[in-house]
Amino acid sequence: MTATTTDAPPPASASKQDITVLLLCGGLSHPPLATALNAPLLSLPQTPDRSVLGCWIDAFTHAGLGIDRCRLLTNTDGSPGTMLTPDIETLPDSGPYRGPAGVVRDAVDHLDAQGCCLIIETSRMLSKPETLSGFIGACRNRKGTISVATNPDGSFSGLIAADTEAIRLIPGIGFIDIKEQWLPAASREGFEIIPHMLDAPCYSIRTSKLYLEALRRMGRFDQASGTRVIGRGTHSIFGEPYGGSLIAKSAEIAPGAVVSCSAVGDGAVIESDAVVVRSIVGPRARIKKRELIIDSVVQTSDDLSEHRT
Incomplete structure (x- = not known):
């Protein structure tokens, strides 16, 4: 070469x-x-x-x-x-x-x-x-x-x-x-x-870890960026602000939901008081009220009962 x-x-x-x-x-x-x-x-x-x-x-x-x-x-x-x-x-x-x-x-x-x-x-x-x-x-x-x-x-x-x-x-x-x-x-x-x-x-971006790390390196989780952030400036019980997330503009995030260091696809819905951390929510997926999603991938599906990895 x-x-x-x-x-x-x-x-x-x-x-x-x-x-x-x-x-x-x-x-x-x-x-x-x-x-x-x-x-x-x-x-x-x-x-x-x-x-x-x-x-x-x-x-x-x-x-x-x-x-x-x-x-x-x-x-x-x-x-x-x-x-x-x-x-x-x-x-x-x-x-x-x-x-x-x-x-x-x-x-x-x-x-x-x-x-x-x-x-x-x-x-x-x-x-x-x-x-x-x-x-x-x-x-x-x-x-x-x-x-x-x-x-x-x-x-x-x-x-x-x-x-x-x-x-x-x-x-x-x-x-x-x-x-x-x-x-x-x-x-x-x-x-x-x-x-x-x-x-x-x-x-x-073959794995969830690689994809989320790539987004982090590209500044998609920076709180100072233009990305929509749920919990911006809100401190957790450990005294640190929640990290930002990449959230598609067509996604619906209910008041009270927290999304940190995650990616949320087109048309996804996250209901009130749900918590999503270091996870990937596929297009058109739905996270139910008060559901806790951590280090997970939620499939592109409307039926959440079978699609957690």
Whole structure:
């Protein structure tokens, strides 16, 4: 691998780049948080008015990528990976035993894509939308290469930009992984693997702990931020103020409820005198009056009796 490079993000362009974007949202094994939530991670809130998917779309727009060239690769069996959205066209995975590289190859063939293809793990949350512009700007004119984006700490970011000729090296049958199988094979065939360090992290949100920690690092729990905070300035019995929370604007929080260091999704309802601490409340879920939710994930469901993890 060559030396890591960084590039300043170019200004957003009004013209759309001829780049195909594939968001990996399916597969045999789903992230633990998606399973606990019984919903795709893209549906989680990232800001009070934008989901994780919405923030990715903002990043595409900033980078000059046309939404018409984006596809959401997803399951069709009702599992947590299933994601249907009017914003991005859905393309079902070609099969349950193809692996992430295999479904990418099949999608490229299905779309007859040419040039550069951006591959995104949807168990990731981009901390700044403009960060993607820098990566796209660095990769746009690289022929015969595969660019692997890393976080500032050197960890894998979940973003890969590859020449479709390199993608078509992936066999048309069998289970093929990206990092363990495809990238080494492409390197042996002469495709240059180029690391690119992002100027801001692209956080993994595979587990509830990682998601809440990412929100904390992004300042979503800061009491000084613009995020709606229940219990702002109210001291607990230990004399410390409650921490803030990320609460979707469409969520309903009754007077007297306390939500601390948690994330509450679109359309969720938290009734009076309920307490939610270090937890994730899925879209449209309901927390009943005086219910105590600590270190938990509440599924995207109206029936709470069966959905505590």
